[in-house]
Amino acid sequence: MPNYTVKLTCKREIAEGTMAFYFEKPDGFTYKAGQFARLTLVNPDETDGEGNSRTFSFASAPYEDDLIFATRMRDTAFKRVLKIMEPGTEIRLNAPYGSFTLHDDESVPAVFLTGGIGVTPVRSIILQTLHDHVRHRILVFYSNRKPEDAAFLDELKTSCDRDSNCTFVGTMTRMEASGREWHGETGVISKAMLFKYMNDLKLPIYYLDGPPAMVGAMRQILSEAGVDANRIRTEEFSGY
Template structure:
């Protein structure tokens, strides 16, 4: 069976060295917020040992008209081709995959502990929850070095302002290196920071998303605070 074909319709820089790419949604295609897709370049002008296929979280919410993926722009053949790709270029789409999706029990808050580009599936899940009025209480922690590095920073701030159920906590670990003023949280996500915004740590379902080191550190922190692994869901980003 041949894979669906999608077309690039838009590309935009959403943070330093970070771009979002929007693709046409194939007819009949559906997915759950938080899932990912494999994109394959068709006859690219260059390639390397990493190949012509990449898996990206869908940073778009299912209700949005296009499919969006967001990625750090490392210097690889795939990402050079993607960055320079003309609008209208076709790619193969193999999706959806993954079970990093929002839990059903509305009585339990959803707490997202993310680092860097790990915010991508979280954007999808939070926007879809607000759109569907699921009623989940949502707290999103997003850790970056500087505001310039933080994808969807302004969008998620605005979402918090317009939604009573969403709390967005951005923290910067190197704000002194920023060209922008920063008056929000600083330092790495720790138990004190989480407790200030969440309260009882035993109640939520936790979603850990980002580099492997962050995911491991957050799991250890939560386990140390008495949170069971059954209440922790993870998605590691390696290599971007």
């Protein structure tokens, strides 16, 4: 896979404990919405047993000018270095990888079941799909403990609300810990919640991604609902 050197252009906090990092897109570099990259720090001031590289999904959509990655800022050497990185700093990008990309058949609905930082490839796919006016019926179920934790929440909701083919369902599992108002769903994504928004659970292709425990729980719900395993696509963020 090709290697590129890319420059950080800016960084910002996008949810509690979660930051987005924007990098210049190298000339001629292309990727598909939903794919991922291997990022490597160049001569970092510190390192640890996990080394200087991490895998991140593109949170950016391919039509956007920058490459965007978003991550939970845990206290590891890699993320400490990333957090204080100055705009203009170069890192190595090895990409694109992966096949967690939208199916071609527009007559088959796409249902995204995601939570927490698993939202990154979902943002990429949804924004690109809406931008391209692709006509798939799309449902996005996005679970977090509270709105403060939910990266890209308002952007995804607003983008979906503008397109009648797209339905966004946010759900919060610990609203008692929140200081914000919330008018969406509460509780974990469940079979009952899916049935509230969908008549036929067996027709769509499902996209499950995020920490392995969440992907496992979602797969279990779909299996109990009789969804064929061939209709389920997953991307597990190992390392969480």
